[in-house]
Amino acid sequence: MKISDAEKQALYKVIYSRRDVRKDFLADEIPNDVLARILQAGHHAPSVGFMQPWDFILVTQEQTKRVIKQGYEQARLESAQQFAQDKRSDYESFKLEGILEAPLGICVTCDRNRNGPVVIGRTIKPEMDLYSTVCAIQNMWLAARAENIGLGWVSIIHDDVLREALDIPEHLDIVAYLCLGYVSQFETKPELESLGWLPREDINQLIHKEKWRPKS
Template sequence: MNITDVERDALYKVIYSRRDVRKDFISKAIPDEVLARILKAGHHAPSVGFMQPWDFILVTEEETKNALKKGYELASVESAQKFSEEKREEYQSFKLEGILEAPLGICVTCDRERNGPVVIGRTIKPEMDLYSTVCAIQNIWLAARAENIGLGWVSIIHDDVLRETLDIPDNIEIIAYLCLGYVSNFKDKPELETFGWLPRENISQLIHKEKWSKKA
């Protein structure tokens, strides 16, 4: 099945306009059929040995979100101390999550025991199941953007908060907590790039030819 030029261009548009959304969520609910498409896109991500190690926990209740928000706030205070005094003030000015504002949260997990102890592709690099789960997250992110739905990855929260609040078994790895919802607008650039926190790297400096020491 060939991809047409129009379909190709649409994919690149989605990739380049994807954003990590932390605010501007609106209260409009995500229709069940739209959410089903997004989750199915995640489930069709590549996975090592076709083990499909992911699970998706959907979060909509305010009580659950409030517990997670408290966990984020504690972790954010802890994180702020790791920056220099100058950077700390700027860090604290950023809004880095939308746990309460987003209509939907999705916790993405990885079952490292799925399909047994020996899986094709994990015999040398056992962490490949974790990377496969991240591929599922990327698919969800791009599918959400194609549906004009914003998504933000909340990484400033301890796993034990997610584990206790969402009743996740000890043998299941927690990979991400995602906030999803329709937004009032999508930014032209990533916010941290706009704020000058860091510049976008020059891709020409990131490409090597044959050896690390040789830039392309």
């Protein structure tokens, strides 16, 4: 099946306009058919040995979100101490999650034992199942953007908080907690780039021919 020029341009538009959304969420619920498309996009990600190690836990209850939010706040304070003083105040001023504002949370896990201990493609690099799960998340991120839905990845939280709040068994690895919802606007640039936290790297300094060479 050949991709048309219009479809190709639409794909690149989605890629370049994808954002890690942490604010401007609206209260509107995501329709079931739209959510199903986003989850199916995740489920159609490439996976090592076709093991499909992911599960998706949908979170809508306010009480559960408040427990997760409290865990985030504790981790945020802990994380702030790791930054140098000149960066700490900037870090503390950033809004880095939308746990309560987003109408939907999705916790993505990885079952590293799914389909047995020996998996094609994971025999030498056992972490490939985790990378596969991240591919599923990226598919969901792009699908959400195509649906004009914001998605943000909350990584500043300890796994044990999510494990207890969501009854996640010990044998599952927790890969991500995501916040999803319609938003009032999408930023034109990644927020941390706009705020001057870090610039976008020059891709010409990241491409190496034949062998790796240090950046000039």
